[in-house]
Amino acid sequence: MDPDEFRRAGHAVVDWIADYWSTLHQRPVAPADPPGTVAKALPSVPPTTGGESVEALLADLDAIVLPGLTHWQHPGFFGYFPANTSGPSLLGDLVSSGLGVQGMLWATSPACTELETVMMDWLAQLLDLPQRFRSTGAGGGVIQDSASSATLVATLAALHRASAGRWRVTGVDRRYRAYTSVHGHSSIEKAVRIAGLGADGIRSIDVDPDTQALRPDALRAAIEADLAAGDVPTIVVATIGTTSTTAVDPVPEIGAICAEYGIWLHVDAAYAGAAAVCPELRWSHAGLEYVDSYCFDPHKWLLTGFDCDAFWVADRGELIEALTVLPEFLRNAASESGAVIDYRDWQVPLGRRFRALKLWFVLRWYGAEGLRAHIRSGVALAARFADRVRADDRFELAAAHPFSLVCFRLRADDDTNAxxxxxxxxxxxxxxxxxxxxxxxxxxxxxxxxQSTETHVDEAWTLLTDAAKDLVTP
Incomplete structure (x- = not known):
């Protein structure tokens, strides 16, 4: 595919995506076909010769792929958490793919590293994160693929600290322990297992039945019990915006406990971190001055396509010491000077894409006010829906809704709600x-x-109330 062929095909693909976005509201949000439908529509062997036209590829996208998709950008998609993308993000990704650079070292593409460092400082300013997370001091930020990877990296850095660096040589030589709420994300358990602590290495801490947030007294009791047993409390993962209900763990109280016992504190704000671009929602981020590492996902609620997790540490030296491995073929004068950042030392993989480009495009296109407007719209739409729930005696709210998630149920048994x-x-x-x-x-x-508006939220409520008519008595 030469540049002229690419230009023609690229125009066709961009037109196809624009048409998809403009007609998305007309499609079912999720497919109804049985498993295997898409696979059966595809040839069982790869093509022998190439040369198929872009028109043929796009026709098969229409006929085979689109009917088998769950449309995460659909205005009626209210499941899980959002996985936003946007035009600017897509264009940034396109440029990244077109450049095809490898950003593992500063020396392998200086602009890739330096743009990422500045973008992470921009984001830190937008969220009003503590100065200790900025690259101008001892800390700094890096783009991970997901909050799952950020939690794993934080766990490895915490192990490095708790073992005084021994684990890099000896492996996990003691019973190191991790703590999170019963509503902590499943990626926390996965990180603990991958790090070698085993499933028994994680302590699930009870939550307050009213707020669904981690109980500091229960955390302290678990830490003291482990200390008495000769175990090593290593990391606490607090959550700002839990997956089930968007509960906010009491980070100030948790942070004080971690400081008392010398335990690494990581905050997982994968979904709700984006809310901090709005000053009125920054109450949720109280206590970050205690935190060793923090992450949130712009690819959830900040109009930046997957994958893009923003991860900061208060002391980048600890992270680098934990993860650095330097083979001879990567040695270079810039790295050895100590004057540059090599992000390969901040993550598990060696290679890295130029993810900062899509973030740069998004931040420049929307600006702080545009991003705040997007977040505020989601919060307002959720509040509108919650008001509908409160006004109908058949339904009840099941948790607070500080952001854009509403948890609710019929006043009926579980089977009826299902x-x-x-x-x-x-x-x-x-x-x-x-x-x-x-x-x-x-x-x-x-x-x-x-793309979600009041119309779509109201339609969701109408569908719910219509479906509930013969399930409960008004």
């Missing part, structure tokens, strides 16, 4: 998901798509 969810999702107009709060089956409506 049936309500199934009925609504079968319409194809919306997609909701569920969780359990206090042991009860609860529906979740998560607002986040930039």
């Amino acid at each position: 049936e309500l969810l199934a009925r609504v999702n079968r319409t194809g107009r919306v997609l909701l998901t569920h969780t359990r709060v206090g042991g009860r089956y609860v529906l979740r409506l998560a607002v986040g798509s930039p």
Whole structure:
């Protein structure tokens, strides 16, 4: 494909994406076909000769791929958490792919590293993170692929600290322990297992039944019990915006406990971190002055396509010491001078894409005010939906809704609520998901798509109330 062929094909692909976005509201949010439908529509052997036209490829996208997609950008997609993308983000990714640079070292593409460092400082300013996370001091930020990787990296750095560096040589030589709330993300357990602590290495801490947030007294009791048993408390993962209900753990109290015992404190704000671009929502980030590492996902609620997790540490030296491995073939004068950042030492993989480009495009296109408007719109739409729930005696709210997620249920048993969810999702107009709060089956409506409006939230409520008519007595 020469540049002229690429130009023609590229125009066709961009037109196809624009058409997809403009007609997205007309499609079912999720497919109804059985498993294997897409696979059966594809040839069983690869092509022998190439040369198929871009028109043929796009036709198969229309006929085979689109009917088998769950459309995460659909205005009626209210499931899980948002996975936003946007035009500027996509264009930044296109440039990144076109450049094809490898950003593992400063020397392998200086602009890739330096733009990322500045973008992370920009984000830190937008969220008003403590100065200790800025690259101008001892800390700094890096783009990981996801909050799961950020938690793993934080766990490895915490192990390095707790073992005084021994684990790099001896491996896990003691019973190191990690702590998080019962509503902590599953990636925390995965990180603990990958790091070699084993499933027994994680302590699930009880939450307050009213707020669903981690109980500091229960955390302290678990730490003291482990110390008495000769174990090594290593890392606490607090959450700002838990997956089930967007509960906010009390970071100031947790931070004081971690400081008292010398335990690494990581904050997972994967979803709700984006809310801190709005000054009125920064209450959720109180206590970050205690924190050793923090992350959030611009690819969830900040109009930046997957994958883009923003991860900061207060002391980059600890992170680098934990992860650095320097083979001879990567040695270079710039790295040995100590004057540059080599992000390969801040993550598990060696290679890295130029992810900062899409973030740069997004921040320049929307600006702080544009991003705040997007977040505020989601919060307002969630509040609108919650008001509908409160006004209907058949329904109840199951948790607070400080951001853009509403947890609610029929005043009925779990099976009835599960049936309500199934009925609504079968319409194809919306997609909701569920969780359990206090042991009860609860529906979740998560607002986040930039295309979602009051009309779509109101439609979701209408579908729910229609589906509930013969399930409960008004």
